[in-house]
Amino acid sequence: MTVSAVVFDIGNVLIEWQPETYYDRMIGRSRRERMFDELDLHGMNDRVDRGENFTEVVQDFAAENPDWADEIMMWHDKWIELASPAIDHSVRLLRALRREGVPVFALTNFGKETFAIGEMHYPFLEEFDRRYISGHMGVIKPDPRIFEMVEEDCGVAPGELLFTDDRPDNIAAAEARGWQTHHFEGPEGWATRLVAEGLLHREAAE
Structure with missing residues (x-):
């Protein structure tokens, strides 16, 4: 899909x-x-x-x-x-997707104040097209409601969202909503998935 x-x-x-x-x-x-x-x-x-x-x-x-x-x-x-350090390869993948014109969202369990601290230290946190921060939403993953809220806001069909997360329970909750998923176990595997989906060329994913 x-x-x-x-x-x-x-x-x-x-x-x-x-x-x-x-x-x-x-x-x-x-x-x-x-x-x-x-x-x-x-x-x-x-x-x-x-x-x-x-x-x-x-x-x-x-x-x-x-x-x-x-x-x-x-x-x-x-x-x-x-909350450190940044995972540099993942940051490069985020930026490569945006250069290719692929909409990139954040969906994260993060407090309002802690996310503000993170923004001061990690500029890439401001680079998403849309950001869904649990502290502002009042609900955390893997509650199904947080995924539903993303769908309602972004207007993208669930089956057209590709979501990566390190926690299996969050992946399972997204799959139950019909999202495409990738269990993150390292940036190399995520890069391979993005190339396989045709979203990035191999060189851009390194």
């Missing part, structure tokens, strides 16, 4: 998002493992991605868990170090 628009996830597709790796560096792996076993830090982050205020959520969570308060506040104060 024809692809009329390409939809990128951002975390672990365009920007590495591995908070555990950051904490391993800062507090050591064994302490990090204990921290993540005791605290639902990703659940805390989901609240931000649904639109709650970043600072308030993290400060409240730190106050509720005083034994880990300093470490929890790193999630806020050093957030850009958790």
Whole structure:
């Protein structure tokens, strides 16, 4: 089926998002493992991605868990170090698609405030034709509603959207809506898929 628009996830597709790796560096792996076993830090982050205020959520969570308060506040104060580095090959693919005139959208679980921080550090986040940011939408992937909202806004038929994401649950939710999908496991495989779809020439995908 024809692809009329390409939809990128951002975390672990365009920007590495591995908070555990950051904490391993800062507090050591064994302490990090204990921290993540005791605290639902990703659940805390989901609240931000649904639109709650970043600072308030993290400060409240730190106050509720005083034994880990300093470490929890790193999630806020050093957030850009958790969300780094950019995945350069993926960024090149984004830009190559746009040079070819292919509409490119972002669909990402991201807080309102954290996305604004990301924009300051990663200019390519401003280069999409359309951006669907969960914090502004009030719903996160893999909730089917977020995919429905994209369809309603962009006007592209579900079967003509090609979506890449690193999480299988998000891929499954998109497929259930009739989207074409690519499970992102690295930029090389994504480049191969874009070439196979006729969206990029091999040279442009490198």
